[in-house]
Amino acid sequence: MSYIRSFWNSPYTFWFILALPGLPIIGSLLRAGEELEPLLHPSGEFSARFLVISLMITPLMFATNGQRWVRWLMARRRYIGVAAGGYAALHVAIYLLDMGALAPIIEDMFKIGIWTGWLASLIFIPLVMTSNDWSVAKLGNNWKKIQKFSYAAAVLTLAHWVLVNFDFIPALVHFIPLTLLQVYRYVHLSKKRKDRERTAPA
Numbered sequence: 793m794s795y796i797r798s799f800w801n802s803p804y805t806f807w808f809i810l811a812l813p814g815l816p817i818i819g820s821l822l823r824a825g826e827e828l829e830p831l832l833h834p835s836g837e838f839s840a841r842f843l844v845i846s847l848m849i850t851p852l853m854f855a856t857n858g859q860r861w862v863r864w865l866m867a868r869r870r871y872i873g874v875a876a877g878g879y880a881a882l883h884v885a886i887y888l889l890d891m892g893a894l895a896p897i898i899e900d901m902f903k904i905g906i907w908t909g910w911l912a913s914l915i916f917i918p919l920v921m922t923s924n925d926w927s928v929a930k931l932g933n934n935w936k937k938i939q940k941f942s943y944a945a946a947v948l949t950l951a952h953w954v955l956v957n958f959d960f961i962p963a964l965v966h967f968i969p970l971t972l973l974q975v976y977r978y979v980h981l982s983k984k985r986k987d988r989e990r991t992a993p994a
Contacts, residue, residue: 813838828886836952840963840966842876843942876916905951909949915944
């Protein structure tokens with residue numbers, strides 16, 4: 793049983809699980825003659841999915857009173873965030889290969905659905921680069937300030953998804969649970985703050 797637990801709790805096992813959705817995408821990408829456009833959506837969707845999951849974990853801690861499975865996810869939250877950035881990079885690479893030339897890429901940048909995606913991708917860079925213990929130790933309180941840009945990345949990702957595909961339902965299915973949990977977190981923290989102020993000595 794201890795071997796099973798060690799295997800399941802290994803970061804390598806978790807990284808393998810996070811990489812699984814990308815294996816068929818990369819396989820199709822490497823096969824000559826495959827169309828690239830059909831690979832854009834799944835790569836972008838998994839980036840958005842992992843970003844949403846990473847942002848849901850903290851409010852889930854409040855909503856579930858820190859249940860064991862949520863604490864298990866919390867310990868791996870940075871891995872999930874890095875996976876979101878990795879799939880975003882894959883999404884961008886497929887897009888660039890599909891466009892094939894600089895001129896159409898520049899022309900596309902003036903479309904709101906495209907530049908929101910570019911901005912989200914750029915935000916992922918500092919988020920991924922600082923998702924390690926060394927950055928946490930060196931940056932101190934500034935680390936949290938940098939990581940808060942993940943919320944901006946989420947808003948831009950939602951805008952990119954909706955404006956490029958004009959397919960609201962799948963996007964909302966992913967982002968509404970996150971929105972509800974963040975609202976719950978805000979209400980929960982506001983209530984706790986008011987309770988402290990009410991009980992504080994005059």
